[in-house]
Amino acid sequence: MPQRTLYRSPSGDVEAAVARPPAGGPPWPALLLVHDVFGLVSHFEKLADRFAAEGYYVLAPELYSHDAVRKTLDDKDIERAIPLRNAIQRQGADLEETLAKQPEERRDALRRTLHWLMHRDSSTCFPDLEAGLAHLAAQPDVRSDRLGAIGYCRGGTLVGALAASGAPLAAAVIYYGASPPAADVPKIRCAIQGHYGGEDPTVTSTVPPFAEAMAACGKSFEQHVYAGARHAFFSDDRPTYHAEAARIAWPRTVAFLAAHLGKP
Numbered sequence: 409m410p411q412r413t414l415y416r417s418p419s420g421d422v423e424a425a426v427a428r429p430p431a432g433g434p435p436w437p438a439l440l441l442v443h444d445v446f447g448l449v450s451h452f453e454k455l456a457d458r459f460a461a462e463g464y465y466v467l468a469p470e471l472y473s474h475d476a477v478r479k480t481l482d483d484k485d486i487e488r489a490i491p492l493r494n495a496i497q498r499q500g501a502d503l504e505e506t507l508a509k510q511p512e513e514r515r516d517a518l519r520r521t522l523h524w525l526m527h528r529d530s531s532t533c534f535p536d537l538e539a540g541l542a543h544l545a546a547q548p549d550v551r552s553d554r555l556g557a558i559g560y561c562r563g564g565t566l567v568g569a570l571a572a573s574g575a576p577l578a579a580a581v582i583y584y585g586a587s588p589p590a591a592d593v594p595k596i597r598c599a600i601q602g603h604y605g606g607e608d609p610t611v612t613s614t615v616p617p618f619a620e621a622m623a624a625c626g627k628s629f630e631q632h633v634y635a636g637a638r639h640a641f642f643s644d645d646r647p648t649y650h651a652e653a654a655r656i657a658w659p660r661t662v663a664f665l666a667a668h669l670g671k672p
Contacts, residue, residue: 412469417539422459423470424540425453427460434549435463437578437669439556439574440541440570441468442533442563444467444640445490445525448472451645452560459558462662465550469540471566472640473532477524482517487519487646493657497526535565541575554578554669556598558661559585562600571596579668581661584592584639585613587618599628603657605637605650632660 410425425448429436443452448470456466474476488510495501503522506517530663545552556579559567564585571580572592582602600622604612615631622629634641634653641650642657 410460410466411622412505415469415540416580417519417532417536417544418451421472421473421540423448423473425456425466425468427456427550429460429463429465431658432463434462435551435553435670436465436549437464437543437556437665438467438550439546439558439665439669440537440544440567441466442537442557442559442566443471443561444466444561444563444643445487447478449483449645451643457464459665462665464665464669465544465547466555467544468538471536471563471576473536474532477520477528481521481524482487484527485514485517485521486529489518489525490513492518493522493525496522514515533566534569537570538573538575541570541577545576549579556580556665556669558665559583560642561585568606569599571598579665581664583642583657584608587614590617590621593618593625595623596622596625596627599664600630601661601666602629602631603642604633605639605641606633606635607637608641611639612661630664632657643663 410427413424413426414421441456452468456468459466492506494605557567557577558581562584564582567580568582568588572588573596577598580598580600584604611649616655619629637650637653638648642645642647
């Protein structure tokens with residue numbers, strides 16, 4: 409399993425996991441791995457090890473390092489609360505009526521979880537991510553000219569935003585995250601690869617205008633949409649896991665990173 413570490417950000421210390429390649433010598437190309445709505449759970453620690461085995465020095469920040477409430481929530485309640493949140497926000501469902509349909513013994517926990525999902529403070533996430541990239545570039549075992557970032561769900565959205573900020577990335581991979589605004593495309597300095605579920609219209613519908621803007625600016629954007637796959641299809645710890653889509657997406661991701669970051 410990866411080692412735990414801390415790095416400094418304007419908002420304070422940020423917890424993170426570090427995974428180093430098991431073979432070969434430094435300096436290595438490096439990868440910033442950005443978690444989904446659940447945080448730096450075991451799925452992402454295992455994923456950090458998978459990328460390290462491919463030859464990358466991996467830093468996976470815990471972007472909830474400053475979120476005391478997240479530490480009190482159960483992962484299963486977050487999983488249960490996500491579709492309830494979607495019904496409330498996208499379909500205008502009433503909160504209390506929605507909760508009344510849930511098992512009585514889970515209602516209080518789900519109410520707290522829903523409040524967190526809908527009102528959590530995300531103001532430190534992007535600065536912590538930028539600080540993580542700077543920390544990664546400063547490591548003596550890392551090739552600072554071969555930095556990549558990959559994110560899933562909300563993490564994918566953040567990776568897109570990081571690339572669109574003009575960050576010094578050589579590659580970025582977005583898994584079912586919302587695409588950056590077309591107006592920010594001129595600032596992007598790296599090739600981007602995207603993986604999207606065919607049954608995830610809220611996210612996948614943001615891809616065509618982004619692809620058009622990337623093409624108009626002469627920038628590289630490789631997109632893959634997986635028929636029958638829903639949001640979070642790559643997470644093997646979630647009910648939305650789509651084994652076939654995940655099986656196809658992995659070698660595509662590894663090949664893209666190798667092409668743009670190289671390998672030791």
